Amino acid sequence: MDKAWIDDPNAFLDNLGPMIDEKSTIERINNDMGYVPGNVCWASRTQQARNKRNTSFIIVQGDRISLPLASERWGVPLYSIRNRIRRGWSPEEALGISPRRRTT
Numbered sequence: 001m002d003k004a005w006i007d008d009p010n011a012f013l014d015n016l017g018p019m020i021d022e023k024s025t026i027e028r029i030n031n032d033m034g035y036v037p038g039n040v041c042w043a044s045r046t047q048q049a050r051n052k053r054n055t056s057f058i059i060v061q062g063d064r065i066s067l068p069l070a071s072e073r074w075g076v077p078l079y080s081i082r083n084r085i086r087r088g089w090s091p092e093e094a095l096g097i098s099p100r101r102r103t104t
Contacts, residue, residue: 002036016042027051056082058091070095 005012020042027043028035031053056067071078074095084094
């Protein structure tokens with residue numbers, strides 16, 4: 001943890017800003033860094049669960065997204081997405097969406 005925050009816990013809370021809600025937890029944005037200014041934020045338990053080292057990510061229409069979030073957003077069961085990708089489907093195919101065309 002940052003020395004300034006250890007010396008002054010209020011500085012830590014001031015840096016984080018107001019809680020999202022009473023169930024909020026403190027999350028590191030980059031898990032490879034410590035609890036330092038610019039690397040912590042308030043998060044829900046769901047957000048925390050999606051920011052673990054073992055969370056799988058895919059690139060969908062140019063955006064990096066976690067499998068659980070993709071499952072929720074496109075309404076495809078998580079196990080279906082995983083199985084389809086293991087069988088060689090593209091992320092877009094696994095989610096049932098068309099890939100975004102690139103413009104030149």
